[in-house]
Amino acid sequence: MNDLxxxxxxxxxxxxxxxxxxGRFVSETLMPLILSLEEEYDRAKDDPSFWAxxxxxxxxxxxxxxxLYYAERLTQHLGGAKVYLKRDELNHTxxxxxxxxxxxIILARRMGKTRIIAETGAGxxxxxxxxxxxxxxxxxVVYMGAHDVERQAPNVxxxxxxxxxxxxxxxxxxxxxxxxxxxxxDWVTNVRDTFYCIGTVAGPHPYPAMVRDFQSIIGKEAxxxxxxxxxxxxxxxxxxxxxGSNAMGLFHPFLDDKEVRIIGVEAGGKGxxxxxxHCASLTGGRPGVLHGNRTYLLQDDDGQILEGYSISxxxxxxxxxxxxxxxxxxxxxxxxxxxxxxALEAFQLCCATEGIIPALEPCHALAHVMKIVPDxxxxxxxxxxxxxRGDKDVQTVAxxxxxxxxxxxxxxxx
Amino acid sequence: MTxxxxxxxxxxxxxxxxxxxxxxxxxxxxxxxxELVRGLPGAGVDVxxxxxxxxxxxxxxxxxxxxxxxxxxxxxxxxxxxxxxxLFRQGDDETPIVMMGYYNPIYSRGVDRFLEQAKAAGxxxxxxxxxxxxxxxxxxxxxxxxxxxxxRLATPTTDDKRLPxxxxxxxxFVYYVSITGITGAAEAEATDVGPEVARIKAATDLPVIVGxxxxxxxxxxxxxxxxxxxxxxxxxxxxxxxxxPVAEVLDFxxxxxxxxxxx
Ligand SMILES: Cc1ncc(COP(=O)(O)O)c(C=O)c1O
Numbered sequence: 010m011n012d013l014x015x016x017x018x019x020x021x022x023x024x025x026x027x028x029x030x031x032g033r034f035v036s037e038t039l040m041p042l043i044l045s046l047e048e049e050y051d052r053a054k055d056d057p058s059f060w061a062x063x064x065x066x067x068x069x070x071x072x073x074x075x076x077l078y079y080a081e082r083l084t085q086h087l088g089g090a091k092v093y094l095k096r097d098e099l100n101h102t103x104x105x106x107x108x109x110x111x112x113x114i115i116l117a118r119r120m121g122k123t124r125i126i127a128e129t130g131a132g133x134x135x136x137x138x139x140x141x142x143x144x145x146x147x148x149x150v151v152y153m154g155a156h157d158v159e160r161q162a163p164n165v166x167x168x169x170x171x172x173x174x175x176x177x178x179x180x181x182x183x184x185x186x187x188x189x190x191x192x193x194x195d196w197v198t199n200v201r202d203t204f205y206c207i208g209t210v211a212g213p214h215p216y217p218a219m220v221r222d223f224q225s226i227i228g229k230e231a232x233x234x235x236x237x238x239x240x241x242x243x244x245x246x247x248x249x250x251x252x253g254s255n256a257m258g259l260f261h262p263f264l265d266d267k268e269v270r271i272i273g274v275e276a277g278g279k280g281x282x283x284x285x286x287h288c289a290s291l292t293g294g295r296p297g298v299l300h301g302n303r304t305y306l307l308q309d310d311d312g313q314i315l316e317g318y319s320i321s322x323x324x325x326x327x328x329x330x331x332x333x334x335x336x337x338x339x340x341x342x343x344x345x346x347x348x349x350x351x352a353l354e355a356f357q358l359c360c361a362t363e364g365i366i367p368a369l370e371p372c373h374a375l376a377h378v379m380k381i382v383p384d385x386x387x388x389x390x391x392x393x394x395x396x397x398r399g400d401k402d403v404q405t406v407a408x409x410x411x412x413x414x415x416x417x418x419x420x421x422x423x
Numbered sequence: 424m425t426x427x428x429x430x431x432x433x434x435x436x437x438x439x440x441x442x443x444x445x446x447x448x449x450x451x452x453x454x455x456x457x458e459l460v461r462g463l464p465g466a467g468v469d470v471x472x473x474x475x476x477x478x479x480x481x482x483x484x485x486x487x488x489x490x491x492x493x494x495x496x497x498x499x500x501x502x503x504x505x506x507x508x509x510l511f512r513q514g515d516d517e518t519p520i521v522m523m524g525y526y527n528p529i530y531s532r533g534v535d536r537f538l539e540q541a542k543a544a545g546x547x548x549x550x551x552x553x554x555x556x557x558x559x560x561x562x563x564x565x566x567x568x569x570x571x572x573x574x575r576l577a578t579p580t581t582d583d584k585r586l587p588x589x590x591x592x593x594x595x596f597v598y599y600v601s602i603t604g605i606t607g608a609a610e611a612e613a614t615d616v617g618p619e620v621a622r623i624k625a626a627t628d629l630p631v632i633v634g635x636x637x638x639x640x641x642x643x644x645x646x647x648x649x650x651x652x653x654x655x656x657x658x659x660x661x662x663x664x665x666x667x668p669v670a671e672v673l674d675f676x677x678x679x680x681x682x683x684x685x686x
Contacts, residue, residue, distance in 0.1 A: 024557065034526060034553040036482045038578040038603055041585055180488055186479065193481045198604040200580055298527045298553065299479060311500045312531025314478045 017264035017341050020332065025214020025302075028338060030331035033213045035301045038197045047215040049120050054222070059115065063223075066111050070144070071101045073108075073226065077234035077392070082362040090385035092378060093243065094395040095231045095259065098367065104397035105227060105255040106137040106208060112223035114141045117204035124148045124203045128192040130157055130185035130251065131323030131370070132164025133397060134208030139173035149173040152192045155183035157322050164401050182316050185326050189300055209252025210330030213301030217330050224258025231392055232262050239390060245381075247272040248394040249374040250344070251288070251323050253330035255396035264341060273333060274373045276319035277346030288317030289346040290329040291337050304331040320349035320409065321369035323397070351376040353409055356399065368397030369405065426519040426547045427572050427595040430469055431630045431651070441596075441652025442467055442643070442683035443632055444676055445523065447474035447490035448507050449499030450663055456494075459663070460511050462673045464518045467680030470632075471511075472550065472654065475504050475524030482552045484607035486657040489664055501528045501537075505544040512545030521548040521574060521595070526562065534562055538569040548572030548595045556588045563592050572596075577623055577631075579603050579615075586626050596630040597623055599650065604635070607657030611636035617649035640682035648686035655679050 020027040033043060053059040067073040076096045084092045097105040117125060125147050129135030135151040142149035151168055155177040158165050168175050181187035196205045210217045210224070228246075235243055246263055248256035250273045263269045278287035287293060290305040297306040299314055307315040307327035317327045336342040352369055355376035359367045367375065374393050382391065399406070407414050411421045424432075434441050444463055449456050463471050476494040480487060508520050522541065529537045529551070541549070549566055556563075556575070563573040572595030580603060581589050590597065599620060601611035611633065620631050633646050634654030647653040658679075662672050 033555060033557050035555060036552050036578075037555050037576045037589065038482075038580050038600065040555045040557065041580045041582065180485065181478065181492075190479055190481045194484070194605045197482060198608065200603050298525075298530050300481070301553070303530075306527075308527070308531065310531075311502075312477075312528035313495065314527070 017336070018261065020335065021214060021218050025218070027332045027335035029296070030304050030334040031214055031217055031302050033301065034298045034303065035213045036197060038200060042200055043213050049116060050215050050219050053116055053119060062115055063112060067108070067226065071107055071111070072099060074230045074234070075099050077231055077238060079238070080363050083359070086358070086362050087379060087382040089382040089387065090389035090391050091387065092382060093235070093390065093392045095227060095392060097227055097255065097394060097396045098371070098398035102133070102137045102140050103400065104133040104137070104368065105224060105258060106134040107140065108226055108258065109208070109220045109223040109254060110134070110137040110141045110206060112219070113204070113206045114145060114147070117206070118145065120204065122202060122204035124150070124199065125206050126150045126152065126192050126195050126203055127206045127208060128152045128185065128188040129208060130154070130188070130325055131321065131401060132157070132161040132168065133323060133401070135173070135175070136164050136167050136171070138206050139168040139171035142173065143171045150195065151175050152178050152188040152195070154185055154188045155179045157185065160405060161322055161401060184316055186314065193300070209254040210257045210332060211252045211300055211302060211304070211328055217302065217332055220254050221257045221261055221332060224254050225261045227255065227258040227394060228260060228262035231259060235392060242266055242269055243390040243392040245270040245272060245389070245391045247274065247374050247378060247391060249274050249324065249370045249396065250329060250333065251326050251370060252328070253333045255394050257330060257332055259394045260342060271342040272377065273342055273344045274377045275344060275346045276321055276324035276373055277348040278318045278320070280348055281346050285315050286318045287346065288319045288324050288326060290327060291333065291344040292346045294327070296334065299328055302331045304328050304334045305337070320352060320405065321373070323368070323370040324373065345377055347373040347376040353406065355379055356406060365395065366399035366403070367395060368399045369402045371396045425570065425572050425595065426517065427470065427521070430519050431596060434469060440647040440683050440686045441469045441630065441632060442647070442680040443470040443472055443634070443652060443654040444468045444659055445472040445474060445654060445656030446663070447476060447487065447494050447660060448504040449476060449494035449497055450490040450660065451493050452497045453499070453503060453507065455669055457507055457510055458669050459672060460507065461514065462669065463676060464515055466673045466677040467684060468518070468676060469652070470519045470521060472521045472523045472656070473504065473508060475501065475522055475528060477525040477528060480525060482605055484605040484657060486607040486661045486664065490660045493664070501532055505540055508546050509544040519547040520545060521550055522546050523550040524552070526551050526553050529562065534565050538566055538571065542569055542571060546571065548574050550574045550576070550598060552576070556591065559592050567592065567594060574598055576600050579619065583622070586623065590627045593629065596632050596651070597627060598654065599623060599631055599633045600635045601633050601646070602636045606635055607661070609636050610638070611642065611646055613645040613649050616646055620650045640678045643679045644682040644686045647683040653683045
């Protein structure tokens, strides 16, 4: 099945490229570190004791495997294809992010690094990193855009409770991309003792491949669970995309199952138009180089990077992992965009029909599920990655739906 | 032979150290930036590093980040940066200009088109921070073929094993980054820098110029004394940022250049 020449699973190449995407576009100071990280990761990947440690923690600390859940009432409500949710929102810390963090922190420990830095948008990756650092007694510094510090206040407090230092980033426009810039600046300054724990399938090689490998546990489990539940693979798999890690984790084990349709959902914000009030890098961007890799980016005609916009802080990134750019260009996966309004509608439907309060990020995937399911036959099976829970988002949702959370009658604000 | 090669040959013949000044193109605005760049050779600058503004300068500290933002806010673009170089060239055919920046604006333009335009504008060399030797096919090799120097950064983390790779396709000069860190952050120490420069010089015939963390005439002199020259960026750019008139900035540049030349 994994015919090397026809496989979609053999990337990246020696240069860290998926087609023309990926690579190692970093300053010389970081280059030796990235090479040694690659070496260390290659060693760990083939070391059964590394995976034994991961699996032990995945089982006892994270709570894996996450269930594959048949969303019966949602399916009935939509009246078409059968919808399964891969419940990664049930993980410790409430999202898929911890799958990857565990892998990187174990690697950091093997490399003798004592100080961990991370960037975060919604705060989920920051919380996961702070959590695992607390568990292992490592110093943790999280860079977070000043704007996100405001809109994700509960996560900021959680990180601080967990002993992390949260640094609000005001450089540039103070968003996730600026947090990543500042994390890279920290790394260049503290190369000798510091490990940069990147939260998505972006950055210089080997990060996109490494983060994907750690997140692939999602797709591997989903595949087995689907076989157990239905005796066959799903017809469609679908996930939301910020940088693309939960999506890559679900997609990767299915890439060579060519009968499985793969859909990635980007944040369409207020609509994918020339005003760029969205974060749909594939739908509305073009190839460029940022944060160590070549990939689709939101940028102006002069190659200056644009700020994205999305209701969801976790999707608010002007780039996307390079492997997605490649899958897009070779046509193995499709990418669509969902607006804020559509995601909010999905949020409410999920609460009402399934008793699950989802994070705003997977609501984008769910909104697309809502769009396509009614036109699909009842024997069509969809598997969607429910990659995060919505506790962190209730304030944002209340605001957008016009509710005043302090009103005891639950009335909408005047 | 590029203007850069010629300049270093001349300095060597005179037994003089080089002084290199970095300024951001279009900071604080196009006209004052042009006036400043035009004044640099008179203030003793041997090589001009002209910053190409970019929204996400990941190797730069706050001072140069802000300079880039100021420039972008006044409408600076790649074309306007090339225009600035071209206008400077009309009055000075000798002082080398090295464009320093990040890859994306160049990639966005298209490498071949960019190289043609840069050459036509009188740019002599490139320092592109996010293009390590591993990505030489992107721009380094095409640039050399087009007759532009591609100047590489060597850093304290570039060990002996890696150094040959870094030097391999470097031309013009080698830029030794004196600290592990971003521009304008820590201070360079001659006692650390000296042995590192010696290590690099043992592996190449190119001049080795030291930058990052040089912010006073005294530092300019002590660092230049252990290398082939010194680069100052943030300290100059910071003065522009705090609103100093061009003449005052040039006075400061002259004090740095004189100090380097006295080494
Ligand atoms: C719940 C959740 N989903 C998705 C994302 C987006 O990241 P990625 O596309 O890498 O999965 C985030 C990021 O913070 C998140 O918190």
